[in-house]
Amino acid sequence: MKRAGTYSGILSGGISGKTGPHLLPLARIKKIMKQSSDDVKMISGEAPIVFSKACELLIEEITKRAWNITVQGKRRTICKEDVASAVITTDTFDFLVNLVSDSANSQESPRP
Amino acid sequence: MIDEQDKLLPIANVGRIMKHILPRNAKISKEAKETMQECVSEFISFITSEASDKCHKENRKTVNGDDICWALSSLGFDNNSEVMLKYLHKFREYERQKAEQNKASSSEEKDDVTSYRLGLQPDTSTPLEFRVLDKGGSSSANPK
Numbered sequence: 001m002k003r004a005g006t007y008s009g010i011l012s013g014g015i016s017g018k019t020g021p022h023l024l025p026l027a028r029i030k031k032i033m034k035q036s037s038d039d040v041k042m043i044s045g046e047a048p049i050v051f052s053k054a055c056e057l058l059i060e061e062i063t064k065r066a067w068n069i070t071v072q073g074k075r076r077t078i079c080k081e082d083v084a085s086a087v088i089t090t091d092t093f094d095f096l097v098n099l100v101s102d103s104a105n106s107q108e109s110p111r112p
Numbered sequence: 113m114i115d116e117q118d119k120l121l122p123i124a125n126v127g128r129i130m131k132h133i134l135p136r137n138a139k140i141s142k143e144a145k146e147t148m149q150e151c152v153s154e155f156i157s158f159i160t161s162e163a164s165d166k167c168h169k170e171n172r173k174t175v176n177g178d179d180i181c182w183a184l185s186s187l188g189f190d191n192n193s194e195v196m197l198k199y200l201h202k203f204r205e206y207e208r209q210k211a212e213q214n215k216a217s218s219s220e221e222k223d224d225v226t227s228y229r230l231g232l233q234p235d236t237s238t239p240l241e242f243r244v245l246d247k248g249g250s251s252s253a254n255p256k
Contacts, residue, residue, distance in 0.1 A: 025126050029156060033119060033175070036157035036174035040164045047163075048204060053199050054159070054184060055121070055152050057192050062151060063130045067138060078130075080143040087151065092188045094173055095158050096151050 011028070022052040029055070062086050115123040159183045177203075 029048040055075055063078070065086035070078045084100035087093040127145045134140070163179035177200045184192050 020138070023129055028121055029243050032121075032153050032156045033214040035119060036160040037164050039168050040160060042174040044174050046200065047175055047180050049203060050177040050180045050200055051156055051159075053197055054192055055155065055187070057195065058155050058189075059126060059129045059148060059152060059174075060133050062148065063133055066144070067134055070138075075141040076137055077141055078134075078144045078173055079141045082145050083147045083151070083193045093142045093151075096154055099150055099154050100147060102212060110181070 022049065023056055024052045026052060062090075065090060120153050123149055126152065162187055166207075205220065 007023040026048040029051045030043055033047065033051070034044055062083060063086075066078050069082045069085050070076070073082075085101045087096045116180060123142075123145050126149050127140060130140055130145065130148060131138075159180060160183075162183040163175050166179055167173070167175050177196075181196045181200060184190075184196055206211065
């Protein structure tokens with residue numbers, strides 16, 4: 001039996017709002033989309049589905065890069081600094097640089 | 113704090129996707145997963161804003177899959193964009209065929225859907241050689 005790929009994943013599960021074949025919940029994706037901008041009023045049904053795949057690819061890419069850093073440090077546990085480094089060293093992820101820097105900064109003890 | 117969670121995708125799902133491409137002995141700290149959650153939400157917002165701007169300029173109200181693909185490409189996610197377009201086209205193809213299936217007949221739906229799920233497409237261009245097993249006794253595939 002063929003391993004379920006992207007296409008057959010859709011066929012077996014349909015496009016209902018269930019997490020089903022999609023690894024990420026479509027309703028939540030839609031919610032996040034709506035919060036992104038006041039201009040976003042209507043979203044087609046397929047947009048969250050496209051995002052579900054796009055986010056999966058993004059997570060995989062960042063994770064792979066983070067893991068390389070983890071291994072270089074002779075460790076087996078990916079820590080958040082590895083994720084941050086993966087983001088900072090990749091041009092496409094420039095838009096995330098502030099986010100991961102903020103995360104890193106918030107770890108430091110806040111000034112009284 | 114519960115509101116915060118609404119802005120993020122569930123940590124379990126995110127963690128699962130991360131684990132999927134790592135070797136078995138790899139571990140992921142909770143903070144790493146949390147950071148990833150935030151990155152994904154930011155990604156969605158970032159791409160959506162771009163797609164939404166485009167719709168706005170073109171006087172369209174609905175952000176669709178093509179807009180997302182365009183935004184992905186425009187913002188440097190070229191590889192992803194191609195994959196996404198293929199994914200989107202296949203999805204639309206599936207939707208179209210499903211709609212056609214529903215129109216054809218609802219009684220034989222089950223058989224068709226089953227074979228469809230296996231990735232086989234019912235061949236309606238040539239008359240079906242009826243195997244005796246046919247259940248619905250339908251002859252809609254036999255053009256007259």
